[in-house]
Structure formats: structure tokens, C-alpha cells
Amino acid sequence: MQPYRALGLGAPESLIDPARRRGRGALSRKSGRFEPHAREEADDGWGSLEDLSALETRVHLEKARSVVTKNDSPDIAFDRSVNPYRGCEHGCAYCYARPSHAFVGYSPGLDFETEIFVKDGAAQALEREISAPGYVAKTLALGSNTDPYQPLEKRHRVTRGLLEVLARANHPVGIVTKSALVTRDLDILAPMAKKGLAKVAISVTTLDGDLARRMEPRAPQPRLRLEAIEKLAAAGVPVSVLVAPIIPAINDAEIETILTRARACGASEAGYVLLRLPLELREIFSEWLCEHFPDRARHVLSLIRQTREGKLYDPSFETRMTGEGPYAWMIGRRFERAAEKLGFGQGARLRCDLFSPPRRAAEQLALF
Template sequence: MADATIPANLRLRARGAGSNASGRFERELRERFEDGWDIPEDARPLTTHVRLESPRSALVYNQSPDLYFDRSINPYRGCEHGCIYCFARPTHAYLGLSPGLDFETQLIARPGIGAVLDRELRRRAYAPAPIGIGTNTDPYQPCEVRYRVMREVLEVLAAFRHPVGITTKGTLVERDLDLLAPMAAQGLAGVGVSLTTLDPALSRRLEPRAPAPARRLETIRRLTQAGVPVRAMIAPVVPGLTDHELESLLAAAAEAGARNASYIALRLPREVAGLFRDWLEVHEPGKAAHVMGRVREMHGGQDYDPQFGARMKGRGIWADLLARRFAAAIRRLGLTAPRATLRCDLFRPPARPGDQLGLFDAL
């Protein structure tokens, strides 16, 4: 069970959340308090811990009309980037962990998922369609350097010639250009790079362990130069805080080589709303009321509207204005190339040792 309050001696260096309240499924709430008997402890930083999970399945299916894919893969649970606005934070509650600090410090890696994916893709009933990766937590977060779970997944997809769309803030995607570039040349891969702000100081507070904005733009440039189609994903657009940067973000992405763009308005499902409000009071107290007021105007008077069609764009005058600004900017900047159509016709399970070759494979 997570502690809602943080020990006084714990230093939260480069962390997004400022609390660690138990998830909504927990029956009890644990809080620390000083009773006068505690022995003073030396200050220590909050560290990241990674547990390993043996995956039983790799593919997760969805029926959301808001998404361009119907299946995805999650190499990790939780994300060390620590973005305070992350809509995936509530998923940690299903693990008995806090959507607050636990989400960014108690991570789960899923090594061995490549073998599971290989098995699932070989099923006779399997019909290929684009797989989305990075749609929940970032597959190229810092711990990927050690655990290489995303690399494992990508190697399987490349071997099967399976289409994949990746969303990330992580510059480690450049490591996998040896796989992504050939896949992109065959129409099998595309990457969306998430941009929130061009202000490095604001980025450091909003998304404390994600690469700096300038470095993400360099990633767009390097992917583009390697022939990988890149979509600039302006997400989230925070009304009253980052919405004024929409045009400049799109211009920077276009200059770096992005071929098209999309945007998502700030989403605050479940526990994220309280965490974000607390963050505003600490980091942007003068703007807190204005930001939340604008958020509620875009979501029917609530912190969040979960309805399909509204949850990612909002509704009302401010949502309409944002949509018009975005449409005008991408026309002016030439970011109107259609979303890359990923090919499914090249899909073919690779032969395994001992497999009988087909008649034409032997010629």
C-alpha cells in the first residue's frame, strides 16, 4: 500500500508527482505523521525500482473509435519520464500501486515478451493489422537501456514484416534505426514524437525525466534523415499554459523534418486530475485557477470528459478555436501529408529451425 504522504527526509529530485496516495481500489489509506518518537534520518533521494514480469500475452486489443489501431503492445508498466499529465497513471492502481510517485518509480519490465509475441503472430487465425506501441507508457523510457524489451519486440516485428506505429519522447529510438529504417522503406513503420513545449524550464517541471525539447527535435531530424516517416504529436496541449506555443511547436517540428502532425488536448482521467491540480498549485500557482477553468470549459464543466470523440479534443468555443488554429498552422507549414499507410500484405512468419519449407521457398 502506498503512503499518501512523503517522508520528510525523502528528496523528490526530478519527479513529476508530489504525493503517493493509494489507488482507487485500495480499502485503506496510509499517512505518515510525526509522533515525536521517530529517529531523525539522513536525507536520501527517491530511487527507481524495476520489477520483472513474465508476460502471458503480448497483444492488447481495443475497440476505441478514437484510435487508428486496434491492438498494441506494452513493454513496460509505469514510466520513469514522470510526466505529471500522463493519462496512463491510473493504470498503476490495477497493480495495487499509486498513480502518483509509484507510477514513475515502481516500474515493471516485461522481458521475454518477444517470444510470446512470436507465438501469438504465428497463430493460424491471426490477421495482421498495425500495432501501436507507446500509446500507454513510453517504450523508450530510461530503463530500456538496460532491459531492451522494446528492442526485443521490434526484432520480432521486423522478422515477421509486421506493421508498427511507435509513439515516444525517448531519444533511444535512434538506437533502433538499424531495424526501423529498413522497415520504413517497406512501408512497415512510422514514429510519432511527442512535443509539449519548447521551454526547457517548463518541460523540466512538466515531464522531469523526459528528453529536453531541443533533443526531441533532433530525434525527429535523425529519424527523418534515415527515411523513417515522423509525425509530430503536440500532446498534451495544456490550455492557459502551453496552448500559446501550438504554432511555434509545429514550426519547429516542420523544420526538423516531420511530415505531418496531430494534437491532443490535456486529459485528466481519474487520479490524474488531483495530481495535476496539486502540481499547478506548486509550480504555477498564479495560473492554476485559469488553467483548470479553461480545462473545465473544454470538458463540459468537468475536469475530464471520457466520451469518445471529446476526450482527446474537448468541446466548446476553446476547443473549436484550438482546432482551427491547428488546421491553419499545418496548412501553412506543409504538415498535411496523410498518415503513413502501413502495409499488411508483406506479413509472413519467418521459418523456424526444423520447419518444412514450402515448395517455392526451396527453389
């Protein structure tokens, strides 16, 4: 009770019963910021929640009219991306994408990991967009918001369909994931990489299996991610390791160890992101801290504030990924020194000159 009150979170009675949310990351299902009424489940003392079953994942098919999202952020290395899914079953309590679920009327908490939208027809929509007159190919990012290889991909194969379109068009693609399922598509990625058209980034937040289970309950264990790095590198696919996010006093001590193991497995590039807590994520993450690390919750949040000018989050360009202040500076120097010592490079740029637009359905075939 004490950590919740100290952090201004209210009583823990408002959280979903642990038996119902077993294997999930968030603890609550509070309404998003756009809802006219705030709703949350709570036991009224009459046993009204006793018969409710464990939370299951529900799939919503979303007809995709367009899938390419543009951005002009100076903090990321791409200006366009495709996200095959809305929401993510991995259940990472710290996921910066959680607040996006409020746009579809769902809670950024438990709904984000149990109400998943599958973009039906995404491959066809992508083919239409990259075949449009005047389209100029640049590296397309898969997985910039939610993981393109989350568990549902095994059945729905939306990401694979997108890769098939990109491979046929010789379109460059960069993938970000924390799933070993990416190796399933080596038959596509390896030939693309040989042409300089594909690269993959694997997120490794910890090498501690128990901590990973708490932080990312339905994501593959760290050893499987390291094995994925090894398989990708052996197949000739450029692979980088992302230590993201770095959470003060939780996984920051592992920076050098993660980089060392990933480099030994064949990773050639490395990057990091300091924990980001936009909008509803501030409360979701704070609840998670009180549940799993009640003895250091206040200390963790204090360190985060030291990197965000006294706030839990600062969305300013140039600093939102790395933070500011002495602690953030120390994290950055440790990472840079370890990466340099281990021989991580900048990585090759993907080629865009091989792009061949898909022939549109109504377009007449060439005679010669």
C-alpha cells in the first residue's frame, strides 16, 4: 500500500486481480485520455469479480486502406514505417506505444496487450502505395510502434506478406523486433540482404530471464533473441542490438554485458534508448514498479526525473531518446565506450537504387 500512496497512485484495490492478469505486463485497465467517462474495474466487496475469467487476447480485423506512415522526426533514421498490428501481446510494461491505443477507444493498459488489431490486406495496401506514380523509395521501417513479430504473426503472417511485396519490388526495409520469430523469414531476408536491401535490429533489454519475464511477459527469452542475432548474422543479414529501454536502477547495470554477448553472436551495430514515459504510460509504469520493485520504485522515478529536467517525460526532439543531465550523460558515455571497445560500427546504408515499382493491376503489360 505504501509505495502506491507515496507515488500518488491511489489504492492498489483498483488494480485487476493478479490471477486474471497472469502473464500480462500492465496491472490496470483504466480508460484512455479521449474517453468521455473514466472507467476502471474494482471489487465492490460483494464478490462481483470472483467469477470473471483470466484475460484472453481478442483479435480485431482492421481493413487497411493505407499502411505507410510518414514522419519528420530528427531522432530516428527513417521517414516512413508500416505497423502490421495495433497493440502488442508481448505486454512490455514500459512500451512507449501504449498511449496509441487510446486513439481506438481502448485502454493503454491491459487493453493494449489483450485487444489486438490485425491490419487485414496490409500487403495489398502497401503494394498500391509503393506503385503510385512519383513514389520514391527510401528505407521502410517495420516495427516502429508495435512488434511486427508478436505471437499473432505466427497465424496471421501480415509481416511476411509485407516482406514479400518489398522483396518483389527490391524495396529497402529495416526491422525492429524482440522476437526470434524473425528468423522464420530468412528465406526472404537473406536474399534481400545480399542485395543491400534489408537489416534487422533485435531489442535485448536484459540477460536475466526472471527480469525479462517481469518486464516483457510474452516476449521470447533473452537467450532466444541472442540466438536470433546469431542466425541472422550467419545468413548474411546485417543485425544490430538495441538496449532499449535502459531503465535506471533496473537494467542499466547490464549495458556492457548485453553488448558483449550480442557482439559475440554477430551483431555489427548497437543502439540504446533511455526509458520514455509519455502520457498514460507514466501511471502504467509506476504501477508496475510498485508491484515488482516496491523497495526502489521512488528511487527509479527520481532517477528518471533527473534525466528529464524534473519531469517523468520530456517530448523535446534531440533529447527525448537519451535524456539530459549527469545520469543520462553517464549512461551515454558508458554505452559509447563499450560499443567502441567491442568494435561495433555505424552499419551500411541500404540501397534504394534497385527499386522497381510493382506493376499496377490496371496497367498494360509492355509489348517488348
